[in-house]
Amino acid sequence: MRRRDFLRQGAVGLSLTVAPLIIPRRVLAGPEGPGANDRIHIGLIGPGGRAHSLLDESPKDVRLVALADCDLRQCRKYNKWVAEKRPDLATEKLPHYQDYRAMFEKEKLDAAIVATTTHARALICIHSMQAGLDVYSEKPLTLTIEEGRYLVRAEQRYQRILQVGTQQRSVPIDNFGSDLVKNGALGKVHTVLCPNFIGPEEWSPGEAEMVPEELNWDMWCHQTELVPYTKNLHPGLDKWGKWRAYDGGGLSFGVTGWGTHAFDQVQRALGTDDTTPTEVRFLEDPGPNAKVSLHYASGVVVKCEYGLEEGPGLGGIFIGEKGRLEINRNKLVSDPPELINGAPEPDDKAIYASVAGPHLQNWVDCMRTRQKPNASAEVGHNSSVICHLINIARELGRPLKWDPAAESFVGDEEANALRSRPRRKGYELPVIS
Secondary structure, X not given: OOHHHHHHHOOOOOEXXXXXXXXXXXXXXXXXXOOOXXXXXXEEXXXXXXXXXXXOOOOOOEEEEEEEOOEHHHHHHHHHHHHHHOOOOOOOOOOEEOOHHHHHXXXXXXXXXXXXXXXXXXXXHHHHHHOOOEEEEOOOOOOOHHHHHHHHHHHHHHOOOEEEOOHHHHOHHHHHHHHHHHOOOOOOEEEEEEEOOEOOEOOOOOOOOXXXXXXXXXXXXXXXXXXXXXXXXXXXXXXXXXXXXXXXXXXXXXXXXXXXXXXXXXXXXHOOOOOOOOEEEEOOOOOOOOOEEEEOOOOOEEEEEEOOOOOOOOOEXXXXXXXXXXXXXXXXXXXXXXXXXXOOOOOHHHHOOOOOHHXXXXXXXXXXXXXXXXXXXXXXXHHXXXXXXXXXXXXXXXXXXEEOOOOEEOOOHHHHHHHOOOOOOOOOOOEOO
16 A cells, blocks of 8 residues: 555555555664664644643754644644744744644654544554654543554554653652562552542533634544534643543543553552553442542552542552552652652652653653653553543443453443444544554
């Protein structure tokens, strides 16, 4: 299949069983990746608000080449931001595309940053890897459990570097604390205390408004139902992020918002990057935001019980035979206190959710070495699965048993049906062998 045929087909019935269809400069140069002095040429897909903060402290060896967004207004705003705040990222006004596949065709790219809405993210990441590009994906990685497994297979099939934007994986003090737990400094860990993150809400379409001229609304709705346009849904995370159709509760204290960071921190410390809990239970009467507990095969129980104003908002409190350790972003507190002697100094910049410079640098470094990044597809998928398990248990209002190896609910077909969802024609997931 020629690459123009790939662009013409779009997302419909696309097979990933063949070699990458669009070969970037780096692949042509050799399997070892870019030279030490080469700048990485990046296309940004989804230049909204998050993309501004994401690239605010991007590595110096990155060059932004082009922008793509179904809403061209976003591209225009981003071009202005680059000119005013980060002229070093690009030497001229960035070309912009309404369809990212046209950007793949026309621009010489090494990689793509995917900072789109959650409901569009997985398919765009897959198409980027199929095009031969390495990918930095914002979190949450997926809208459904099914999407995550597709991404893991695509990463493996195409040998791409995919970094998920759970940037605490690249904060030294957080990794120090995680290694303490994983290496037995607390003895056997039996309990982890986490916040009780809130779930998403159901979207009810309202009265239709005029679609802006520069917005492809069909493309924005993507896999979801083509609902009437309203400015109360787009643009902005604060509009679409809380609705179940488009995310899993992505606003700050939501399950797939801060929850993604917290559960990823728990996974890193417990050494469970390659697995997930086996049960979700309720700590109180079931409800949309009920407190739950997550049970691992090892016997560790994660209790989600803290509110917004208390506890480790972006991490967890680990309790073991020899003490306890709180790991939050850029923060460690232990009992006994000497447990954290020798920890790296906190980085004041790392407390802000917007700062991801070291995480992006790790991604760029891995593009050159072809080593696994700090938050690969498997890592991001399993952390996201935890968020999905909580949402599904709350939606059904009952405890659930989960088989991590089979990635299926045990004896519960109603729950298994929620691992995926119907996708609108033209936005189906491709076949990946």
